[in-house]
Amino acid sequence: MTEHLILLAPSANRVYGAEAPRLCEAELRAMAAGFGLPEPDVARTDVAGVSYLALHTSGVLTDAAVRVVSQLSAAHALFRREGDLLAPVALEQPRAAYPGDLVTIQKYQGKTNEQWTRLLLNVTAAATRLPDRLLDGSLQVFDPMCGRGTTLNIALSLGLDSIGVDLDSKDFQAYSAFLKTWMRQHRLKHTADESALRTSGRNRGKRLQVEVAASKEAHKAADTQHLTYLLTDTTDLDGLVRPRSVDAIVTDTPYGVQHGSHGDRLARSPLELLDRALPGWLRTLRTGGAVGLSYNRHVAPREDLAALLVTHGLDPVDETPDAFRHRVDASIDRDLIVARKAR
Incomplete structure (x- = not known):
């Protein structure tokens, strides 16, 4: 089982920020269903005091899965967990990179x-x-x-x-x-x-x-x-x-x-x-x-x-x-x- 960790972007709104992990999890499930991906095994987790969404898969994420994760409203960074280390996985950038x-x-x-x-x-x-x-x-x-x-x-x-x-x-x-x-x-x-x-x-x-x-x-x-x-x-x-x-x-x-x-x-x-x-x-x-x-x-x-x-x-x-x-x-x-x- 491979574990990927999604680091969520901070929200300027304190109330929304507290709900962001739960909302992002629901968003990921809806996106996976719409794009024909398997039901994600996802849950909130903490690593060294930092909150992530942990995504468990049978292997490395497919290109299609990375595209969907990259699209999430609060996705800031993605890592593959390797023991005590986190290996960064590049998120796909928007097609038109505006400031x-x-x-x-x-x-x-x-x-x-x-x-x-x-x-x-x-x-x-x-x-x-x-x-x-x-x-x-x-x-x-x-x-x-x-x-x-x-x-x-x-x-x-x-x-x-x-x-x-x-x-x-x-x-x-x-x-x-x-x-x-x-x-x-x-x-x-x-x-x-x-x-x-x-x-x-x-x-x-x-x-x-x-x-x-x-x-x-x-x-x-x-x-x-x-x-x-x-x-x-x-x-x-x-x-x-x-x-x-x-x-x-x-x-x-x-x-x-x-x-x-x-x-x-x-x-x-x-x-x-x-x-x-x-x-x-x-x-x-x-x-x-x-x-x-x-x-x-x-x-x-x-x-x-x-x-x-x-x-x-x-x-x-x-x-x-x-x-x-x-x-x-x-x-x-x-x-x-x-x-x-x-x-």
């Missing part, structure tokens, strides 16, 4: 933890019919309630194209200003255009369209990433996002936050918002794609949320009960749910 501060530099009240956002994206992508798209850079990501763009930044850091939608003009302007400044400061080859969003003579909001390359070499090879942010109503997307064009819909559902139309604030239970928004979202999703929702159990009971997804033709993915459930604060009991579009 790490892309996902950490923004600080604002209510920002979703970056590790949790990446975990949600990983678990959702693993549930799609073609999970390898997460690794080869061809996965198309859509966050229909993107706020200030944590999901968009995570997708970009992984070399993925993404689309975001939000109705809050302050969030749109803050994200646009941040991303333009960040790309300029890092001297990345890019274009970033803001324009009015109009269809059939109707004003629908604004659009930020970005194309960027991780290096000069990537730019010369036309190896670029595309990001679109639409300042518009997520419950009214007809004509704005191409049908069957995305593989994974990943979003953090609101905790009493406005996301509906100007005339109907929809600031109550997110179930009401989701019921109105899902038909438009699902038109953008390819067959075999998946929806991953982060939500607060205090305002959206899991059974009600799962029933709503089924009503809209989705197949919830079976998970170990409470595997991803954790406390954020006294008012937020956070969990995730993933469902697949079978047809």
Whole structure:
């Protein structure tokens, strides 16, 4: 039996950091199932006072297993245990190596933890019919309630194209200003255009369209990433996002936050918002794609949320009960749910 040790990256959030080993273990199990790997024999362990996730296998890790471990939201380093010594095993780097501060530099009240956002994206992508798209850079990501763009930044850091939608003009302007400044400061080859969003003579909001390359070499090879942010109503997307064009819909559902139309604030239970928004979202999703929702159990009971997804033709993915459930604060009991579009 061979033992590999996964060293987890520290989290700036103390509460989340305490839960990270358990959440990462659940993430690894979900990823292994999605990528067709054997059920992992994994448990938390301490070595010389340092916490690791211990992964036991019958031999050295396969290339496929290393790729999955490398993708984990909190994976910082990987070692093979040889007696009292730890031999480092190289993790695979993202296809597009953007500076790490892309996902950490923004600080604002209510920002979703970056590790949790990446975990949600990983678990959702693993549930799609073609999970390898997460690794080869061809996965198309859509966050229909993107706020200030944590999901968009995570997708970009992984070399993925993404689309975001939000109705809050302050969030749109803050994200646009941040991303333009960040790309300029890092001297990345890019274009970033803001324009009015109009269809059939109707004003629908604004659009930020970005194309960027991780290096000069990537730019010369036309190896670029595309990001679109639409300042518009997520419950009214007809004509704005191409049908069957995305593989994974990943979003953090609101905790009493406005996301509906100007005339109907929809600031109550997110179930009401989701019921109105899902038909438009699902038109953008390819067959075999998946929806991953982060939500607060205090305002959206899991059974009600799962029933709503089924009503809209989705197949919830079976998970170990409470595997991803954790406390954020006294008012937020956070969990995730993933469902697949079978047809």
